[in-house]
Amino acid sequence: MTGYRKPVPVPSHESKPYWEGLRQHRLLMPRCEACDHRWFPPSRHCPACRADKVAWEEVSGRGKVFSYVVFHRTYHPGFADEGPYCVALIQLAEGPRMLSNVIGLPPDEVRCDMPVKVCFEDVTETATLPKFEPA
């Protein structure tokens, strides 16, 4: 796993549990213990009710493609050899939406509302990325 040339995520104080969960191949999302709201990206208070009881809870990893784009232009040298790749906004079954890549099929075969499920890519010794493949 040496020589990984793409950007490695830099966790914030708030997102640390999220990235630690991914290391164990678990997709965690913040859930409000007061009103049960789930959201992403994380913050210290629930955006729905302002409670500060934030629990990190594993979600099913199932969802659908809310929208997607295919990058043709290279913005970063780490993606120069990639060819066109798909970045999608995933609507998780539990509510939150998150950006990721849809993999396992050519990017021009991705469709909005296509069912997907999470998979995990250990890209470095310390970072694991959540990606999505057709469900």
Next chain:
Amino acid sequence: MRIPLRDKYAIVGTGKSRLGRVPGVSALGLLEDAMVCALDEAGLRAQDIDGMICRGPDDVYSHHQLMAQRLGINAAFSTTLDNGGASQILAIAMACMAIDAGLASAVLVGYGRDSWSRSQSPDGKKASEPNLVPSAQRPREHGPEFGYFGAVAPHALGARRHMFEYGTTREDFAAIAMAFRDHALRNPEASMRKPLTREDYFAARLIVDPFGLYDCSLVSDGAGAVVVTSAERARDLRARPVLIKGFASFNNTRGWFLDDHMVSTAAQESGERAFRMAGLGPQDVDTAQIYDCFTYMVLTQLEDYGFCRKGEGGAFVRSGALTLGGSLPTNTSGGQLSEAHVEGMLQIVEGVRQLQGVYASDRQVKDAEIVLVSGHGGNTVCHSTLILGRA
């Protein structure tokens, strides 16, 4: 309902710098040129100006201080704004509010950038990406690790979802790009001076699909500026004044990715509020100057403002409505897709000049009395609307 500011303030001078590729002049220098031009047009001296609201590249701080110094102005009310492409109309709104509060009497508003110059590397080889966002502000998680970079992708995500929900197509986007290019051909200041055909549009390389090269606005150097003062004082000044009838901003700051924000933008709430202040509706607008960072953003804003119904933007733009001579001539300068991208500032200038009736017949919207200008930006969630009227 109390409408305290409608028709009470006016734009009394406009200015532009050279546009497009202007090597050797900084963003501040370009803004200086535009502001001098606006002051000359208004017939005002530096000591007549007591307000300064401006904006420029995100890594230059306190523009208002630097600009006031260059122009020799002591400003009673002075600040730099930070609401992306929605800032420039917000600056005009703030100018009106500051004057109304007695904090200033004549306010200079402007925006300048040197994005094209920044895209050129020192050795003359073109850099891959203009350095527009200071590195400390760039996201470090939830995006770059997936190869998600730049301003094209968030708007392209919105476009794709709109295509999925409403059957919008790249043919619709092409109609927008071609209409604005046709307008640019009539504008000697425009960067893009060659006709754009449907074949050109579809033959161009894809950037972030569904957006190709001609869906994306230009990388430009340039600046624009206007002077705002009371309608009463405007009567004694040199230029033909244009009345500020309505303005509003609305920001879907909960997030572009939330709810239906990607297909139904804050133009809706921002527009409703501005129309209410002006006592007008979409049917009253003679020409629109819409913030066209990307073709799709024109289409959805036209729907959100009520120029057509949600989901019917594609048919509307393909009907020829946006062209000069159409039912809603839009971006009559060529806009940011074909004139120059100066974060909406040039569209304010164009709106004012259409109402002043300064153009030859091939570019002038005949008998234009009401213009709507939009601003959009700031991580795609910020929106502002300005409605101007002939005095």
